[in-house]
Amino acid sequence: MNVLTLNDVSYTYDKAKKKVLDGVNAVFESGKVYTIVGKSGAGKSTLLSLIAGLDVCTDGEILHGGQNLAKLDRDEYRAKGIGVIFQSYNLIQNATAAENIVLSMNISKSKESDKKGFAYALLEKVGIDRETADRTILKLSGGEQQRVGIARALSGGPGLIIADEPTGNLDKETEKDILNILTSLAHTDGKCVIIVTHSRRVTGVADVIYGISGGRMTKVEE
Amino acid sequence: MYIIQNAFANILRNRGRNILLAIIILAIITTSVTALIINNTSAAVIEDYQFRFSSEAFIQLDIDRLTSSASNGGSAGGNRVFSSASIPQMDAELQLMLTDSAFLKESLATGSVRGNSGDIRAIDQNDEDETDPSQPQGIPGAGGMAFRIGGDMSNFQLLGDQWESFTEGVRSLESGRFPETDNECVLSVDLAEANGVEIGNVIHFTALLSAGLPEDFDVNEAEDGDVMEVNGIDYTVSVLNRDFGIAGLNREVTYELTVTGLYYDLNDAYENEMLSGYAYFNNRNEVLTTLGTLLQPRQSGESGVQVNVRYFLADPAYIGNFEAEAREKGLSDAFLVTTDERSYNTIVKPVVELKKISLIFMFVVLGLGAVILLLLTSISIRERKYEIGVLRAMGMKKSKVALGLWCEMLAITAVCLAIGLGAGAVLSQPVSDMILVSQVEAAQEQNSAPGGFMTVPGGGGGGPVRIQGSQMGGARIGGGFTANAQPLDEMTVSLDIATLFQIIGIALALATAAALAGVTKITKYEPIKILMERN
Numbered sequence A: 001m002n003v004l005t006l007n008d009v010s011y012t013y014d015k016a017k018k019k020v021l022d023g024v025n026a027v028f029e030s031g032k033v034y035t036i037v038g039k040s041g042a043g044k045s046t047l048l049s050l051i052a053g054l055d056v057c058t059d060g061e062i063l064h065g066g067q068n069l070a071k072l073d074r075d076e077y078r079a080k081g082i083g084v085i086f087q088s089y090n091l092i093q094n095a096t097a098a099e100n101i102v103l104s105m106n107i108s109k110s111k112e113s114d115k116k117g118f119a120y121a122l123l124e125k126v127g128i129d130r131e132t133a134d135r136t137i138l139k140l141s142g143g144e145q146q147r148v149g150i151a152r153a154l155s156g157g158p159g160l161i162i163a164d165e166p167t168g169n170l171d172k173e174t175e176k177d178i179l180n181i182l183t184s185l186a187h188t189d190g191k192c193v194i195i196v197t198h199s200r201r202v203t204g205v206a207d208v209i210y211g212i213s214g215g216r217m218t219k220v221e222e
Numbered sequence B: 001m002y003i004i005q006n007a008f009a010n011i012l013r014n015r016g017r018n019i020l021l022a023i024i025i026l027a028i029i030t031t032s033v034t035a036l037i038i039n040n041t042s043a044a045v046i047e048d049y050q051f052r053f054s055s056e057a058f059i060q061l062d063i064d065r066l067t068s069s070a071s072n073g074g075s076a077g078g079n080r081v082f083s084s085a086s087i088p089q090m091d092a093e094l095q096l097m098l099t100d101s102a103f104l105k106e107s108l109a110t111g112s113v114r115g116n117s118g119d120i121r122a123i124d125q126n127d128e129d130e131t132d133p134s135q136p137q138g139i140p141g142a143g144g145m146a147f148r149i150g151g152d153m154s155n156f157q158l159l160g161d162q163w164e165s166f167t168e169g170v171r172s173l174e175s176g177r178f179p180e181t182d183n184e185c186v187l188s189v190d191l192a193e194a195n196g197v198e199i200g201n202v203i204h205f206t207a208l209l210s211a212g213l214p215e216d217f218d219v220n221e222a223e224d225g226d227v228m229e230v231n232g233i234d235y236t237v238s239v240l241n242r243d244f245g246i247a248g249l250n251r252e253v254t255y256e257l258t259v260t261g262l263y264y265d266l267n268d269a270y271e272n273e274m275l276s277g278y279a280y281f282n283n284r285n286e287v288l289t290t291l292g293t294l295l296q297p298r299q300s301g302e303s304g305v306q307v308n309v310r311y312f313l314a315d316p317a318y319i320g321n322f323e324a325e326a327r328e329k330g331l332s333d334a335f336l337v338t339t340d341e342r343s344y345n346t347i348v349k350p351v352v353e354l355k356k357i358s359l360i361f362m363f364v365v366l367g368l369g370a371v372i373l374l375l376l377t378s379i380s381i382r383e384r385k386y387e388i389g390v391l392r393a394m395g396m397k398k399s400k401v402a403l404g405l406w407c408e409m410l411a412i413t414a415v416c417l418a419i420g421l422g423a424g425a426v427l428s429q430p431v432s433d434m435i436l437v438s439q440v441e442a443a444q445e446q447n448s449a450p451g452g453f454m455t456v457p458g459g460g461g462g463g464p465v466r467i468q469g470s471q472m473g474g475a476r477i478g479g480g481f482t483a484n485a486q487p488l489d490e491m492t493v494s495l496d497i498a499t500l501f502q503i504i505g506i507a508l509a510l511a512t513a514a515a516l517a518g519v520t521k522i523t524k525y526e527p528i529k530i531l532m533e534r535n
């Protein structure tokens, strides 16, 4: 099923005249894992932020479930429609890991009755034990923060999950764990998972691989 | 709602910053509480005093005018000498007529009559005097003529509607009741005991009412005891001083009063030691009845019943209208119509200044505080930009982010409010005292010019006149007003409900302004930009 469609998406940062993205076309379906590769500065994070609804493309359109993101209530979309794992985590620094998850669930109006319990379980699933879950983000390692970020992306139960270098700070073992989680989300739960990565191990689990260069995106492998 | 929970959690998470914020808010609120308490209490005091001092209209003899005309007229000696003929008088009709003025909130009419009784004896009554009516008994000062009229000695004062001493607490009813209708009276316990009078007894008092001398009256042709008819009523001629041409036309009237009650009197028997021993001036000999009773036998134009009316304007601003009405109804130019501005200024001005100072102080503090607060919050919002960016990236709506910030500010402000109210309530009294004392000193310097106060009681024709004022000794106009303006140098300030609500309003505004300053900052940024700046 078609989750996300990019039609001629172009993007220019306010002051720079150069197009970071220049006519990107792609279709993302549910139940599949996609990876996007490209050199540093190629525009991968930029594309993800457009897909995440943090910004709107300057040209073209992004359709989510057939609806143009530019015209959607993107706050609502971010809260419920998509789970984002940021390259730089973007967690509330002086709140605990569990509090971050609960807050995210609150924002997405989660129907879960025991939000705290759910948060602990979710963190457990990504390898954060209870003691770590009750520490503030400032007191967590990069890898731990990464996991919290993943848990948060999953907390609202979105059909679309995007991740920017989700395993960049993780050891091989954990990377495997995380990739297992992400792939099972796609293959078992039927979600659409898009991962930006440099890692060969990550592209290894992908159903479809896209490459970005020169502002354009092409299918590398299927 | 999770926004509120999160706001509370945030306050604790960012303790350091919030404590700084709280200190500033606390300072603003405490000073505002102090200033507002002082301001509102002084406002209440001012209103009260405005009512008491500037709403009473005084009809006073124009002393400057009188003294200049007296000296022009070549009166003997340097001292002020007023003969009854040369002092303009305000007649009782006019006084009573003015009580109907539409510009008044109320008026208080009282009266007095000099009386004698064949039924009872006054305390300190001296019957020997009566044997020599041709020699008026002079008392040093002004009293001599006051109790002697037409050669008759008066031993009692019949007072009409003068109940002030009861409300002031110097007199109290020992038994019985106050007069409810005319021709009832209450007596002092001492007077009743001295005469074996009991409640229910009827006592007769006689008094002299006088008519003005007809124009064709010739003192040289008149004899003491002649009977003369004026306006269909017979009067007895009494020649007081043939050389000066002073004579009177008097008739005796009788008041038949039923004693309904007896009162205790905490007053000294004599207010002025010089008058000690003269029954007429003995407070215990005062017979209290209604003004209506005293006016009953009186014919229009007659003197003998002294009427004193206090006029209270509905609004101090009506003084001009009231004067115009009085003039139109015949008030002579010899009288001034004024409000007691001097007393008002002496008493109230320090409080007005206090109010002003407290208000200015509050606005300065509020202004300065608001600026500091806005600066501080906009700095702290910049610090929190990343946090806000994250929340927005997670899909929290701008309005909810703003609500959260507002809740945080409100919670901090509420704590400061609780502490500030207490601190302000404690501080306001000493601060108020301090400012007031300095203002009282300033007011006293300004208002130190001495000045006599002169009120002329009503009474037409040839009746004697008593003038109240420092130079005239202690003769008292029954129930008359004594200007005794003491500046208000003590004021008990307290926190009332209105002040409380004002403070809460101010606090709410502060918190909102601070939150708003932050909110306008956030809404300028899209979450992507906030996040990217960080990265």
Ligand SMILES: Nc1ncnc2c1ncn2[C@@H]1O[C@H](COP(=O)(O)OP(=O)(O)OP(=O)(O)O)[C@@H](O)[C@H]1O
Residues within 6 Å of the ligand: A013, A014, A016, A020, A038, A039, A040, A041, A042, A043, A044, A045, A046, A047, A087, B532
């Ligand atoms: N806020 C911005 N304003 C202007 N230019 C930007 C901004 N953010 C990114 N860029 C530029 O846009 C281009 C794409 O950046 P982007 O972050 O999308 O690259 P990336 O592919 O994610 O790189 P990396 O692999 O290093 O994360 C870069 O040349 C970058 O300098």
Ligand SMILES: [Mg+2]
Residues within 6 Å of the ligand: A044, A045, A046, A087, A164
């Ligand atoms: Mg990137």
